[in-house]
Amino acid sequence: MTVSVDLSGPRPADDGAGHTGPLRIAMVAPPWADIPPAGYGGIEAVLYDLVGGLDRLGHHVTLIGAGRTAAGVPFLRTYERAPSERIGEPMPEALHTAMASRLLEGLEVDVVHDHTLCGPLTAAGRAVPTVATCHGTVDGELGAYYRAVGGAVSLVSISLAQRIFAPDLNWAGQVYNAVDTRTYPFRERKEDWVLWVGRFSADKGAHLAIDAARAAGRRIVLAGKLVEPSEHAYFEQYVRPRLGPDARYEGEADRARKAELMADARCLVFPITWHEPFGMVMIEAMACGTPVVALGRGSVPEVVADGVTGFIRRAPSELPAAIEEVGRLRPRDSRAHVERCFDAAAMAAGYERVYRGVIAHTAAARATAARAAARHSLRSL
Numbered sequence: 001m002t003v004s005v006d007l008s009g010p011r012p013a014d015d016g017a018g019h020t021g022p023l024r025i026a027m028v029a030p031p032w033a034d035i036p037p038a039g040y041g042g043i044e045a046v047l048y049d050l051v052g053g054l055d056r057l058g059h060h061v062t063l064i065g066a067g068r069t070a071a072g073v074p075f076l077r078t079y080e081r082a083p084s085e086r087i088g089e090p091m092p093e094a095l096h097t098a099m100a101s102r103l104l105e106g107l108e109v110d111v112v113h114d115h116t117l118c119g120p121l122t123a124a125g126r127a128v129p130t131v132a133t134c135h136g137t138v139d140g141e142l143g144a145y146y147r148a149v150g151g152a153v154s155l156v157s158i159s160l161a162q163r164i165f166a167p168d169l170n171w172a173g174q175v176y177n178a179v180d181t182r183t184y185p186f187r188e189r190k191e192d193w194v195l196w197v198g199r200f201s202a203d204k205g206a207h208l209a210i211d212a213a214r215a216a217g218r219r220i221v222l223a224g225k226l227v228e229p230s231e232h233a234y235f236e237q238y239v240r241p242r243l244g245p246d247a248r249y250e251g252e253a254d255r256a257r258k259a260e261l262m263a264d265a266r267c268l269v270f271p272i273t274w275h276e277p278f279g280m281v282m283i284e285a286m287a288c289g290t291p292v293v294a295l296g297r298g299s300v301p302e303v304v305a306d307g308v309t310g311f312i313r314r315a316p317s318e319l320p321a322a323i324e325e326v327g328r329l330r331p332r333d334s335r336a337h338v339e340r341c342f343d344a345a346a347m348a349a350g351y352e353r354v355y356r357g358v359i360a361h362t363a364a365a366r367a368t369a370a371r372a373a374a375r376h377s378l379r380s381l
Contacts, residue, residue: 022060025054025059025110025111028064029063029065029116030117033067033084035065035071036048042177047065049344050347050348051063052180053180053349062074064100066083078099087227093117096116097118100116101122104122111359113351113355123153131172132146132156134277137276138157154358156354158175161298173357176341177283177342178347179283179338181342183259184287187288190266190267192266193220193265194221195223197281198224198225199225206239210242212271216319219247222250223252258284262284263289265290267290268293269323270294276298276300278303282303283338286304286335295313305333311325311326
């Protein structure tokens with residue numbers, strides 16, 4: 001594999017407690033989609049905005065990923081084409097991790113930020129610290145995995161709700177996912193139908209969204225990922241029988257079409273049935289001025305300002321009334337909420353603080369270890 005990348009730029013300044021100048025950051029993306037993704041791909045969408053935000057802060061980011069990118073920073077490619085159709089198979093992730101590890105050997109960076117599942121397994125073998133964002137729920141096997149990796153990786157949560165299930169992990173910080181609000185169309189006037197966006201899984205509750213919209217007497221449009229066998233099985237059993245003149249499946253909308261749908265909809269219905277660590281579609285809808293009607297699980301209470309940018313309810317039976325009630329909310333309040341709390345600039349600044357903290361902590365630990373080794377050497381003379 002031959003790669004030519006311009007990594008010129010000033011070395012970060014070190015004040016003795018950590019870097020204070022521009023940082024050199026290696027950003028490792030999952031292999032499943034382009035950056036930004038053409039369709040479904042929440043992590044890749046976040047990465048695109050994070051890389052842009054860090055670049056605007058003056059940092060030097062090298063992105064490692066599959067397929068294509070429009071991020072505008074040096075890009076090292078593992079797959080010529082992202083193997084999206086193989087998502088869920090172990091080999092693309094394993095091969096991507098092995099190739100990314102080789103590429104990292106040739107880079108001079110201050111920190112590695114890994115967004116993959118397997119990548120943290122390679123962290124102990126490198127001199128610079130590794131930060132990993134936990135994009136999934138950390139109860140069960142994923143938490144056990146990060147526990148086994150131990151101090152080799154500094155973890156970042158994407159919500160406070162996520163950390164409740166594993167407070168003992170090696171957390172280095174908490175940074176909310178975000179969007180570049182400027183790229184989302186804002187519309188004050190909404191149409192009379194409601195929207196559901198996501199992947200077709202019982203966890204995401206598309207069937208509950210249809211039932212709620214129908215009970216409210218509103219049409220619903222569904223736009224979601226339908227690729228994996230489990231998604232097809234759920235769709236055929238729970239979604240297709242509910243479709244009709246008032247419930248239409250749009251297909252997997254691309255980035256532009258999804259934004260258009262979100263800007264026009266009366267509200268986004270988000271009836272999740274699990275403790276989701278973060279739901280990107282909530283902030284995307286609110287960035288368009290569209291309120292969110294959701295069940296209050298996972299990060300929902302942290303993301304939606306109840307009674308201002310949407311309504312949070314306890315049970316599916318309460319959703320139809322909330323769908324009607326959103327008519328009294330002001331779209332500008334939803335947009336302002338995202339600009340204030342979930343904009344890409346805030347996300348980039350949050351990760352910058354994490355990087356600097358981890359770099360300083362690593363330097364201090366190494367200095368302590370060096371002093372201990374020196375004392376041991378003196379005693380042995």
